[in-house]
Structures are given as C-alpha cells and as structure tokens.
Amino acid sequence: xxxxxxxxxxxxxxxxxxxxxxxxxxxxxxxxxxxxxxxxxxxxxxxxxxxxxxxxxxxxxxxxxxxxxxxxxxxxxxxxxxxxxxxxxxxxxxxxxxxxxxxxxxxxxxxxxxxx
Amino acid sequence: xxxxxxxxxxxxxxxxxxxxxxxxxxxxxxxxxxxxxxxxxxxxxxxxxxxxxxxxxxxxxxxxxxxxxxxxxxxxxxxxxxxxxxxxxxxxxxxxxxxxxxxxxxxxxxxxxxxxxxxxxxxxxxxxxxxxxxxxxxxxxxxxxxxxxxxxxxxxxxxxxxxxxxxxxxxxxxxxxxxxxxxxxxxxxxxxxxxxxxxxxxxxxxxxxxxxxxxxxxxxxxxxxxxxxxxxxxxxxxxxxxxxxxxxxxxxxxxxxxxxxxxxxxxxxxxxxxxxxxxxxxxxxxxxxxxxxxxxxxxxxxxxxxxxxxxxxxxxxxxxxxxxxxxxxxxxxxxxxxxxxxxxxxxxxxxxxxxxxxxxxxxxxxxxxxxxxxxxxxxxxxxxxxxxxxxxxxxxxxxxxxxxxxxxxxxxxxxxxxxxxxxxxxxxxxxxxxxxxxxxxxxxxxxxxxxxxxxxxxxxxxxxxxxxxxxxxxxxxxxxxxxxxxxxxxxxxxxxxxxxxxxxxxxxxxxxxxxxxxxxxxxxxxxxxxxxxxxxxxxxxxxxxxxxxxxxxxxxxxxxxxxxxxxxxxxxxxxxxxxxxxxxxxxxxxxxxxxxxxxxxxxxxxxxxxxxxxxxxxxxxxxxxxxxxxxxxxxxxxxxxxxxxxxxxxxxxxxxxxxxxxxxxxxxxxxxxxxxxxxxxxxxxxx
Numbered sequence: 001x002x003x004x005x006x007x008x009x010x011x012x013x014x015x016x017x018x019x020x021x022x023x024x025x026x027x028x029x030x031x032x033x034x035x036x037x038x039x040x041x042x043x044x045x046x047x048x049x050x051x052x053x054x055x056x057x058x059x060x061x062x063x064x065x066x067x068x069x070x071x072x073x074x075x076x077x078x079x080x081x082x083x084x085x086x087x088x089x090x091x092x093x094x095x096x097x098x099x100x101x102x103x104x105x106x107x108x109x110x111x112x113x114x115x116x
Numbered sequence: 117x118x119x120x121x122x123x124x125x126x127x128x129x130x131x132x133x134x135x136x137x138x139x140x141x142x143x144x145x146x147x148x149x150x151x152x153x154x155x156x157x158x159x160x161x162x163x164x165x166x167x168x169x170x171x172x173x174x175x176x177x178x179x180x181x182x183x184x185x186x187x188x189x190x191x192x193x194x195x196x197x198x199x200x201x202x203x204x205x206x207x208x209x210x211x212x213x214x215x216x217x218x219x220x221x222x223x224x225x226x227x228x229x230x231x232x233x234x235x236x237x238x239x240x241x242x243x244x245x246x247x248x249x250x251x252x253x254x255x256x257x258x259x260x261x262x263x264x265x266x267x268x269x270x271x272x273x274x275x276x277x278x279x280x281x282x283x284x285x286x287x288x289x290x291x292x293x294x295x296x297x298x299x300x301x302x303x304x305x306x307x308x309x310x311x312x313x314x315x316x317x318x319x320x321x322x323x324x325x326x327x328x329x330x331x332x333x334x335x336x337x338x339x340x341x342x343x344x345x346x347x348x349x350x351x352x353x354x355x356x357x358x359x360x361x362x363x364x365x366x367x368x369x370x371x372x373x374x375x376x377x378x379x380x381x382x383x384x385x386x387x388x389x390x391x392x393x394x395x396x397x398x399x400x401x402x403x404x405x406x407x408x409x410x411x412x413x414x415x416x417x418x419x420x421x422x423x424x425x426x427x428x429x430x431x432x433x434x435x436x437x438x439x440x441x442x443x444x445x446x447x448x449x450x451x452x453x454x455x456x457x458x459x460x461x462x463x464x465x466x467x468x469x470x471x472x473x474x475x476x477x478x479x480x481x482x483x484x485x486x487x488x489x490x491x492x493x494x495x496x497x498x499x500x501x502x503x504x505x506x507x508x509x510x511x512x513x514x515x516x517x518x519x520x521x522x523x524x525x526x527x528x529x530x531x532x533x534x535x536x537x538x539x540x541x542x543x544x545x546x547x548x549x550x551x552x553x554x555x556x557x558x559x560x561x562x563x564x565x566x567x568x569x570x571x572x573x574x575x576x577x578x579x580x581x582x583x584x585x586x587x588x589x590x591x592x593x594x595x596x597x598x599x600x601x602x603x604x605x606x607x608x609x610x611x612x613x614x615x616x617x618x619x620x621x622x623x624x625x626x627x628x629x630x631x632x633x634x635x636x637x638x639x640x641x642x643x644x645x646x647x648x649x650x651x652x653x654x655x656x657x658x659x660x661x662x663x664x665x666x667x668x669x670x671x672x673x674x675x676x677x678x679x680x681x682x683x684x685x686x687x688x689x690x691x692x693x694x695x696x697x698x699x700x701x702x703x704x705x706x707x708x709x710x711x712x713x714x715x716x717x718x719x720x721x722x723x724x725x726x727x728x729x730x731x732x733x734x735x736x737x738x739x740x741x742x743x744x745x746x747x748x749x750x751x752x753x754x755x756x757x758x759x760x761x762x763x764x765x766x767x768x769x770x771x772x773x774x775x776x777x778x779x780x781x782x783x784x785x786x787x788x789x790x791x792x793x794x795x796x797x798x799x800x801x802x803x
Binding site for chain 2: 023056057059060061063064066067070091092093094096097
C-alpha cells in the first residue's frame with residue numbers, strides 16, 4: 001500500500017511517497033510522475049522519507065523516466081531515502097543514474113543548480 | 117389419458133341413453149294421460165331419467181373441459197359458444213322439419229310436440245352444463261381456500277336440489293325457498309370472480325365479447341323455444357312436468373345467465389384499460405431481458421441497446437440517448453431517433469445554462485429540465501428525463517429520454533425507467549465481474565505456462581571441475597518471477613557462470629529470462645571479459661526490454677589455470693565470498709548498473725571487471741534478492757547478515773551441505789512454506 005501526494009513549493013513539484021512500492025502500487029508512482037511532467041514542472045523533487053520499501057518494479061518506474069526527463073530537460077531529485085531503500089538503489093546501480101540527496105534543501109539546491 | 121377418453125365416451129353414451137329413455141318414457145306417460153289409460157311406466161321415471169341425464173352430462177363436461185389443462189380463457193369461451201352453436205343448429209333443423217311438415221297433422225300432435233320439446237330441453241341442458249363447467253374454471257382460476265369451499269357448497273346445494281326435484285316430495289315451502297335463496301346468493305357471490313378478464317389482451321377481449329354475446333343469444337333462443345313448447349304441451353296434459361317446475365334447471369339457468377352477463381359487462385368495461393395491462397406485461401418482459409442479457413453471452417453494448425429500447429417503449433418516448441463513460445475522458449453515445457449532433461446541442465445548452473440535476477434523481481427534475489428545453493431554439497423536444505446509470509455507486513453513464521410534448525412524463529414512468537436503469541447497472545456490474553473472473557482464469561493459465569517455461573530454462577546439469585563443485589537451488593513462488601542461473605564451459609580451463617534476476621513477473625519475466633539465456637549461451641562461448649560480456653548483453657537487451665524493465669546479473673569466469681575468478685556485477689545482489697584462510701565471509705560490493713537501464717550513455721562506464729584469487733576451501737554464494745528480502749511473521753527481512761552467518765557456520769562442508777543449511781535457515785526464519793518471491797542460490801566451493 002502506498003500513499004502519494006503532490007505539493008508545490010517555489011516552482012518545484014514535490015512528490016511525497018508514504019508506504020511501500022511494489023508491482024501494483026508502482027502504477028500510482030508512475031501516474032504521479034507522469035502528471036508532474038505533464039503539468040510542465042522542470043524541477044521534480046521526490047520525498048522518500050516515508051518510503052519503506054521499493055521493489056524492482058518501483059525502481060523500473062524511476063528508470064523508465066531517465067531518458068524522457070533528460071530530453072525534456074526536467075530535473076528529478078530524490079531525497080530522504082532510508083538506508084534500506086538507498087541500498088536497493090545502489091545495488092542495482094540506479095544511484096549512479098539518478099540524482100539522490102540526503103535532505104530536502106540539498107535536493108532543492110541541486111535542482112536549482114541543474115535547471116539554470 | 118386413455119382412462120379419460122374412455123370415461124368421456126362412457127358418460128356421453130350414458131347421457132344419450134338416458135335421454136332416449138327420458139324422451140320415450142315421457143311420451144308414454146303423456147300418451148297414457150291423454151288417453152286416460154293406466155301407464156305402463158311409472159310417472160317418476162322421466163324425472164329420474166332427466167336427473168341421470170344431467171349427472172352424466174355433468175361428468176362428461178368435467179372430463180372434457182374441467183380436466184383439460186391446455187384450454188385458455190378464450191378456448192373455454194369458445195367451447196361454450198361451439199356447444200351453443202351445435203345445439204342451436206340442431207334445434208333450428210328440427211324447426212325447419214316442422215315447417216316443412218306444414219299442414220300435416222303431425223306438427224299439431226301433442227306427442228310429437230313433446231318429442232320436439234325433449235330434444236330442445238336436452239340440447240338446452242347440454243349447453244347449460246357446458247357453460248357451467250367453463251364458468252367453474254374461470255371462477256376458480258385464482259383459487260383461494262375460501263373460494264374453493266364456496267364453490268363446493270354451491271355444487272353440493274345444486275346436487276341436493278336435483279335430488280329433491282326427482283323425489284318430488286314437497287317437504288316445506290320455506291325449506292325449498294331457503295335453498296333457492298342460498299343457491300342464488302352463493303351463485304351471485306361466485307359470479308363476482310372475474311380475475312381472468314385482466315389477463316386477456318386487447319384482441320382476446322374482443323374475441324371474448326363476441327363469443328359471450330353469441331352465447332347469450334343462444335341462451336335466449338333456447339329459453340324462448342323451450343318455454344313455448346312446454347306451455348303448448350302442459351296446456352293439453354296435466355301429467356306433463358314443465359321444466360319450469362324443475363328447480364335445478366332454473367337454478368342452473370339463473371347462474372349461467374348471471375355469470376355470462378357479468379362477464380360480458382366486465383370484459384366490455386375492461387376494454388379501455390387493456391393497453392395498460394399489456395404495457396405492464398411488456399415492462400416485465402423488458403425487465404427480464406435486461407437482467408438476462410448477461411447470461412446469454414452478450415456484451416455491455418447489447419445491455420445498453422436493450423435498456424434504450426425498453427425505456428423508450430415503456431414511456432412512449434419520442435427519442436432517447438444513452439451516454440456511457442468509455443474511458444476517463446471519452447464518452448460513448450447510443451442514440452434512438454435522435455442525431456448525435458442534436459443530443460450534443462441539448463447537452464451543450466443544459467451545460468451553458470448551468471443546469472444541474474440531470475444526473476441526480478430528484479422528483480421534480482423532469483419539470484426543471486423541460487423548462488430549460490423551452491429556451492433552446494430549433495429543438496423539437498419539450499420534455500426531458502434523465503437518469504444516472506450506476507455501477508458500484510459510481511455513475512458510469514446517463515440515460516436521457518425525450519418527448520415532443522410538454523410535461524410528457526409522469527411519476528409512474530419515472531419509476532419504471534428508474535428501475536430499468538438500476539437493473540441495467542446491476543447487469544453491467546455482473547458482466548464486469550464475470551469478465552474479471554475470466555481474466556483471472558486466463559491470467560492463472562498464463563502463469564502456469566510461464567512457470568513451465570521458466571523451469572525449462574534452468575539447467576538440469578551444472579559444470580563441474582576438479583577445482584570446484586557447484587550446487588544450485590531454485591524455488592519459485594506462485595507468481596512467477598524471473599530468476600535465472602546457468603553454467604557453460606568456455607574451454608578446458610574456463611567455465612562461465614551467471615545468475616540473473618529479471619524485473620517484473622509472469623509471462624514477460626519468463627520471456628526476458630529466455631532472452632537472457634540466449635545471450636548467455638551465445639556470448640559466453642566466445643570467452644569475452646566479464647565487462648565485455650555485460651556491455652554486449654546490455655546492447656542486445658536495450659532493444660528487447662520495454663521501458664522500465666531491466667535485468668540484474670552477475671557474470672563469472674572461473675579460470676582453473678590461473679586460479680582466478682573474473683566477474684562483473686550488473687546491479688545484482690553482491691556476491692557473498694568466504695575466505696577459508698581468514699575464515700570470514702564478506703559481501704563483495706562493487707560498482708555496477710543493471711542491464712537495460714542505461715540506454716543512451718556508454719554502458720561500459722557503468723560496469724567493472726573484478727577478479728579474485730581463489731584458494732581451496734573458499735566458498736562463493738550467489739543468490740537473488742528473494743532470499744535477502746524474505747520476511748518473517750514480524751515483517752523483518754532475512755537480510756545479508758543472516759545469510760553470511762549461515763555460510764560462516766557451514767563453510768567447511770560441501771557445496772551441497774552449505775546450500776542445504778542455508779535453505780533450512782531461510783525456511784526456519786520465514787516460518788512458512790509459502791514464499792512470496794523466488795528463492796534462487798548457487799553455491800561454488802573451491803577445492
């Protein structure tokens with residue numbers, strides 16, 4: 001079960017994930033990112049403070065956006081990942097492909113720098 | 117069946133014989149009376165014969181009409197009419213004979229007149245009994261305990277009267293009067309049972325009216341002729357017993373006339389309402405069609421069409437449309453006698469005027485919407501009625517009915533269409549549930565196939581060498597995953613190993629797994645470096661894997677000549693390596709991104725070549741995340757530490773024993789045989 005919220009802050013779209021992302025709930029994550037991109041945000045921050053677990057399908061969602069976001073010059077930054085979750089990202093080598101920061105302010109800073 | 121037929125024949129024969137005896141005994145009695153001679157036959161004989169004749173006929177019709185289940189209402193009336201017709205034709209034929217005889221002395225002969233009278237009386241009573249039996253069936257069409265008792269009492273009373281008639285003893289006039297009064301009252305009460313009329317349709321009512329009218333005509337004709345004849349005979353003889361003194365016949369006649377008159381009037385006055393009954397019946401049929409449309413393997417579309425048709429015919433609408441949500445943004449429109457453009461105009465008009473309520477069922481909505489229609493120019497419609505169609509509390513569409521008349525819909529119509537709409541909603545919901553069940557069954561079947569494919573892709577035999585031994589274990593969950601492991605001998609000194617986990621589940625996972633197997637078997641035999649292997653595999657897979665799918669893998673080449681393990685990790689779980697010399701187990705965490713993730717960039721920057729010098733006694737455990745992520749009842753994961761501890765305990769043993777220990781620990785930890793993900797492990801023990 002997962003609960004996904006979207007809030008806007010200083011021109012950035014923040015996607016807050018609370019719960020676990022598995023094969024079925026990954027669809028919701030996909031939808032949230034797609035909507036955010038569709039709304040034309042260029043800075044998307046993903047708040048993973050409440051993310052307890054992510055399966056390969058959930059990782060696949062992030063992965064599937066890498067190319068598209070690059071083409072559209074949209075910058076996606078994840079922050080607040082729990083150790084377990086971060087471990088999953090790094091084992092798969094996704095940590096090298098995605099922008100990951102520890103705190104929200106760091107993430108915001110990175111997004112601001114990238115989007116200049 | 118045979119018995120009934122025999123009984124009908126027997127009773128009809130009996131009736132005929134009794135009538136013949138009746139006629140001749142009566143003539144004999146009459147003859148003796150006129151000539152003042154002592155009669156050869158007793159005076160009571162004709163009366164008894166008449167009674168027997170009546171009883172025989174009563175049973176004849178009981179078998180012929182009452183027991184015949186195939187007769188419907190008009191058939192019953194037809195039977196009465198037909199009996200009347202035959203009787204009248206015979207009677208008229210006799211009359212014609214009399215007329216032809218003209219001035220010969222025979223027509224004036226009292227005995228001959230008596231014969232004619234007896235013929236007419238027999239026919240009349242026959243007709244009355246046929247009518248009586250038919251009426252009985254009509255009255256008892258909708259039985260109740262009370263009604264059956266009343267009828268029994270009525271029949272019993274009639275029988276008593278019949279017996280009383282024949283014994284010819286006047287007990288007391290009060291008693292006989294009371295009996296007559298009681299019979300009349302009962303007959304009258306019974307005559308009010310006219311429920312069958314409601315079941316006739318318009319055409320049947322007209323037929324019934326005609327049949328009843330003709331039957332009344334026959335009754336009047338017979339009453340007239342029998343009365344005239346009996347008057348003629350009784351003027352000349354005192355021994356003659358007039359039928360008018362036969363109380364039973366009079367009671368029977370009265371009952372038949374009462375009921376036939378009532379029936380005629382009731383049918384006549386029900387004529388204007390018959391269309392309402394037919395309408396109601398049609399509604400029931402429509403209702404049934406909507407609810408049954410699902411069982412007959414029809415699709416949602418046919419439910420919509422039936423709903424549209426039934427609603428239009430139920431409320432006599434001039435046009436209608438049905439708007440269904442097809443997807444989130446799309447609408448599907450079904451129309452009846454209205455163009456899509458016209459309906460669009462009306463909807464746009466309603467929207468423009470901000471008219472809400474087209475979707476909720478308030479009672480005064482008809483009026484509201486109709487009023488707003490008035491302001492729409494060029495529209496021929498003046499009344500609009502809208503209903504939501506709901507599935508699981510969610511509105512999936514709207515049914516709109518239109519009329520050219522203002523105020524064209526009444527409350528009754530609103531109710532029936534609302535019921536249709538609800539039923540359609542239920543039907544659609546059922547249909548969707550059934551579809552879902554089918555889908556599930558199909559999905560399960562698909563999984564079965566995927567599982568077979570997956571199992572067949574795993575090797576049955578693993579490469580071995582004097583330097584090392586390999587054991588592998590794989591258990592899959594109900595939901596098929598995509599765990600893959602394999603070995604391949606490159607040359608005398610080198611053996612390639614792979615362990616991989618395909619993202620996703622089901623058929624797709626099995627399909628990707630087979631691709632991975634193909635890549636492994638074709639690339640590995642060329643003996644590339646592990647990094648090269650990964651780069652080439654990635655290149656091949658990028659074109660096969662859809663967006664969001666990837667494969668994590670680790671590829672090993674064990675060289676027994678140089679005593680080295682070359683490997684490259686592409687996003688797969690880190691290798692657990694036990695060094696016998698130091699007696700410690702560590703995870704080899706090194707850089708590497710899963711296959712299929714990097715598409716545009718140079719993948720060779722995301723994987724590395726690694727190597728290990730192996731010593732005898734070293735152990736290498738390869739596994740998939742199903743093992744480390746296995747959970748116990750408390751929701752804790754098995755994790756790397758428990759895995760390492762399991763290896764540490766049994767590192768000195770053979771690869772098979774190490775593996776068995778690991779699996780044992782894993783199942784002990786999870787506490788269940790049911791696994792959520794695939795467990796796959798490959799243990800390499802160096803010697």
